[in-house]
Amino acid sequence: MGENQMAKFRKLFTPFTIKNLELKNRVVMPPMCQYSATDGVPNDWHFVHYTSRAIGGVGLIIVEMTNVAPNGRISPNCLGLWNDEQEVQFKRIVDSVHAHGSKIGIQIAHAGRKAQDEPNAVAPSAIHYGELDYAGQNLITPRELTTEEVKELVIAFQNSVKRAVAAGFDTIELHAAHGYLIHQFYSPKSNKRTDEYGKDPMLFGEQVIKAAKEVMPADMPLIVRISAQEYGKDGFDSDYGVKVAKRFAEAGADMLDISGGGDGVLHAGNHPEFYAGYQVSLAEKVKKATGLPVIAVGMLDEPAVADHVLGLENADLVAVGRALLRDPYWVLNAQYNQNAANSNEMQFVPFQYQRGFM
DSSP: OOSOOSOOOSSTTSOEEETTEEESSSEEEOOOOOOOOBTTBOOHHHHHHHHHHHHTTOSEEEEEEEESSGGGOSSTTSEEOSSHHHHHHHHHHHHHHHHTTOEEEEEEEOOGGGOTTOTTOEESSSOOSOSBOTTSOBOOOOEEOOHHHHHHHHHHHHHHHHHHHHTTOSEEEEEEOTTSHHHHHHOTTTOOOOSHHHHSTTHHHHHHHHHHHHTSOTTSOEEEEEESSOOBTTOOOHHHHHHHHHHHHHHTOSEEEEEOOOSSSBOTTTSOOOOTTTTHHHHHHHHHHHOOOEEEOSSOOSHHHHHHHHHTTSOSEEEOOHHHHHOTTHHHHHHHHHHTTOGGGOTTSOGGGGGGGO
16 A cells, blocks of 8 residues: 555545535535624624634534524524624625635524523523523523514524625535524423414424525525434434435425434433434434435544444435534545545635645
């Protein structure tokens, strides 16, 4: 064997296209809250945070959970996209990421009952997220939304998507996972309504998807992130998760971002062991059931593991989260380790940094 005996990455750094979104590689930076905004407005922290991952070569950056209304924020320091000032500051980030060769999306969301710092927290039903939080504090009980308020929230989602399009984002992701509002509606544990949104628990998510598509360019892909399985007591299984995925695909989702959990405290027997790629089987199951491209997530920090997942066609893209918090240049370093034996193959590195890779 030659000097470099590492297995060759076959898929991780290959391009991927869906509709008009052309990615230079299969690496996605998933949304990860920074809790650093004031009045929902992104600032220099967000600018540097996302720009540095573009310089680091990430194919698709998805901006952290960005909320459609003030009472939809997990904390007062979370991002929002309901006014002009927020939109202008997002455009600054988008333009910078584009200047450094990456594509950028944004996750549009509402926390519902998980907005624990919000006196006017709302949810499908007046059911709290759990008795106590991780610090042992009592959790609030949300107020149940009226039917009219649910319809108004569909419009709020649509308005934020419209602003995201105007700010220049390449794709939109709707957050319908991890126990946030859309998930709260389709989860039998948190939706005990008797109106149309209770009789048809997937209706709210379907309406948000359709409303988003109405204000997006026809060639811009819509990503929907779902929890394909719940991990708490009495949580739904992956067969139900597939039903949700199919319904949202029919509603207009172009790609699905597959995660799990978010329904409360982990319950023995209801969640997988936490090992590298522990949620990939969910992504594979949804991909086969819907025929849509999927993003896999869950401890895919090792480039060889991520490449393996792509090579088996379990997923089309891989989300690398915590590793990209530790190392903005995760992609460059993975490529460097592949090509270390040949310094002539360093053209993927920004010229300002090339001396560090030779």
